[in-house]
Amino acid sequence: MKPAEQYQRLTHSLHWDPTYVSEDAYIPEEWRTACTMPDWKKFNDPFQILFEDYVRIQAEKEDKFHAVRDAGARFGHIGRVDPRWVEAMKSFNTALTYSEYYNYRGHVRVARFAPAPAIRIASMVQAMDERRHAEEAIYQARDYVKHHKSGFLLPRDRIAFFERHWYFQGDRSFFEDLITTDPIEAIIGTNLVFETAFTNLLFIAAPAAGVANGDFGFGQAHMTIQSDETRHMALGQAVARAMLQNDDTNLELIQDWVDKWFWRCHRLLLAVVGPVLDYFPKVKPISYREAFQRYVVEDFIQGYVSELSQFGLKPPRHLDQALAELEHGSHTIWRDLYASRNSLWFDVHQPTAEDIEWLNEKYPSFDAVHGDYWRAVADGADMQADSLPMVCDICHFPCTFPEPKTAVALPVDYEGDRYWFCSEGCKWIFEREASKYKRTIEPSALLLGDKDPTWIAQFLNISPDGTPLGGTAAPEGYFPAMPVPATI
């Protein structure tokens, strides 16, 4: 059988239109896409991967990943990873493990509810990829636990932290939003915006930093993760193109989704990956701003978005605001983290003289804006936050951007409640779909505001010095960032 014929059998031949059940039973309204296509069955995934090739290639990727892990354990590389980098991994691995797992859940849903057979099979394959990524992150954690003297913890021992600490609510709310969207929005948000524009910051720039600091396992894991991403990106690009090409009524939706996910990705990555490139590592091969310029501005905006402009697509509506924040964003979030360092299980260090020199070189206004803060720290100022930061009701990061002195906090009143946003971008996202984002729980600042430190420590399942207590018995109660429907 020829590959094209085999692919046909795997996708289109596996699809049938139901005749015994109604459309509603087949794809419930809430999961049905608002996009239209003259014939969804005509859509083809550019990769057209065959299952047997997929299995063979992925098995080889896994073998290589485990070979690097084995070598790291055998020859002691893991134990020699620079300690500052392992602190980065305590933060990053916490966000990543669950994010990959969320993505797995999201793609299983797209595989079930997407209208095109080719999208369904590609999403099924992607769900397996995401599951692999989550498991690689867990293996990585296991390696640090076993071979590095840094007090690393397995994901199960820091779940309360991911669910409850303010720093991780941005990541959690991002993915809970992403896996509860229209299925085509899920593809645009994940495959086009997140994976094409932003994952290179996670999986290319971050592993380059990891390798530079001795973490070969992280380098291998992330480069192999990103090699799956090439398939996902191609799907996102093809779906966007097909939607724009075949029906111009889709343009407004696609544009809105690009705008929304561009801003959400920008905020999340700035806050989570910014410190991983600009602060944690001792050896810093690339700054967050340089990586953003290469992958987001040059590749995504000046490449893909500009190519799709022939169909009417415009650059993301808050692009200029995102660019304006890059000069200060990672420094701002590092100061927020430093002020909360007693409730974090990773070490948020005071930048060394070498760090400061590098920061000044990469960010020309660093000294003018942040220099005094770190000089005060050097002179013995404590800088301990006495309350939790006020967080944005969309991105769930503190309202401290672009930098603390000129911080933005925009109010919106909706159904009798006042909501606050860190930026025009987050405010716009809220106003477009207020009923999705209206508050279902108290924001952490209010929830924890009048509580004594012992209660807060218990809430986060940490000891008074910020170390998670571990174990699977997380404290009572679950606080989702937003309600996740039971159907996923």
Add this chain to the structure above:
Amino acid sequence: MSTKVQRSVVGIELMAGEECDAIVSAVLDDIPHASVVHVPGMVQLDVPDRLVIHASAVENYLGREWDTRDLNQVVSAYRGYFTRWDQEQVVLSWDADDQGDEPHV
């Protein structure tokens, strides 16, 4: 320069190693001024407008058979569209209809 995009550069970022070296050498034969940048663990290969990887040229450098499907094992990032990916050629281009080169001899 392609008029399709503001910045007409296509490229791939490859996991460093034997396959990466062979692919880079094969591309440099066709495009001697391609930009090749080494970063920790990876090589970034960028060229103007379009990039064609001929399997036969890669095989020559590797000294063994090479299945283009295995490119997925070593490509970590790319810019441009993959407009063709079959046994002979892998094409990255900003022209969505680019069907690659005449066969190499």
